[in-house]
Amino acid sequence: MQSDKHLAFVYNGNSVREQLARLVAIALQLSELELVETDRQAIYSAVIDRAEEDLLAARKRDPASRFKPLECHLSVHSAFFAVLCYRVGHVLIGAAEAPTAHVIAAMRLGFVARSLTGIDIHPEARLGRRFVIDHGYGTVIGQTVEVGDDAYLLNGIVLGGRRIGDAPNGKRHPTLGHRVQIAANSKILGPVNIGDDVIIGSDVTITEDIDAQQHVFIKRERPAIQRRSLALAARGKCEQC
Structure with missing residues (x-):
């Protein structure tokens, strides 16, 4: 020290x-x-x-x-x-x-x-002011990433490239605008542009530009939950049997 x-x-x-x-x-x-x-x-x-x-x-x-x-x-x-x-x-x-x-x-x-x-952040990335990572384990931010002010990222996020090996020099990672929020385990790949005030839900993979003020998420159906009492009733039984 x-x-x-x-x-x-x-x-x-x-x-x-x-x-x-x-x-x-x-x-x-x-x-x-x-x-x-x-x-x-x-x-x-x-x-x-x-x-x-x-x-x-x-x-x-x-x-x-x-x-x-x-x-x-x-x-x-x-x-x-x-x-x-x-x-x-x-x-x-x-x-x-x-x-x-x-x-x-x-x-x-x-x-x-x-x-x-x-958490893997390349020192040459350009991160704006008031940058927050919440939890963050498994998050990767590549060399040519650019992020505006007031970004909020969770864990497992990848701001990376699309090429596996022998990628060319130059811009190959995303550019994020101001006030972008990204939920857990989402990936933004390649030199795409994400506009201001975009919210990206969990488990999303993005490989194209997103306009400002969009909410990007995977639409999921609600899981079918069958309660035990209903299942037993369908078989002509009850829970007390």
């Missing part, structure tokens, strides 16, 4: 920001990147505000976390930590000519975050 002198200029006495800064310090340790003080401060400055927005959005929108202490997110919430590690990795790899050591560190951090949380 880095000493507190590395964090002082970031949180200025704010306990939440102090804890966020400590998480950033942990992420940097996991990346195994040696940084000079000015570079470390630049990363804190770039990450803390976005991380605080992510944290407050998760608190507001996830009903399971709404009335629990912030420490639940800051200490044990794996999905929030995966997003924070992405924020750090994205800063490391985001420069037009990022040093080789920074690229390796960003990829290493992504690997460690995936190993710890089950």
Whole structure:
């Protein structure tokens, strides 16, 4: 753990920001990147505000976390930590000519975050503000994914490509607009565009563009449930027999 002198200029006495800064310090340790003080401060400055927005959005929108202490997110919430590690990795790899050591560190951090949380976010993906993953285990976000602000994703989601191997370079993953919500186990594949305010239900696979403000879901018939008493009555019996 880095000493507190590395964090002082970031949180200025704010306990939440102090804890966020400590998480950033942990992420940097996991990346195994040696940084000079000015570079470390630049990363804190770039990450803390976005991380605080992510944290407050998760608190507001996830009903399971709404009335629990912030420490639940800051200490044990794996999905929030995966997003924070992405924020750090994205800063490391985001420069037009990022040093080789920074690229390796960003990829290493992504690997460690995936190993710890089950959530795989490529550091070169572009995720907007107030990004929330709820549960999130098994979620995969590819290299050229772009996501607008206020997205909300559940577990098992794949924002990926359609080619299995030897995919060409360039844009090959989805682009999502603002305020998109995606339920569990859905997949959006290829360089498709998903408009603003789209809601995608569970277990949906999308390979074409979706206009704004659409609700996409699989229509299911209600399962046929036959109660035991009715089944017995049909055979001329009763439950007391």
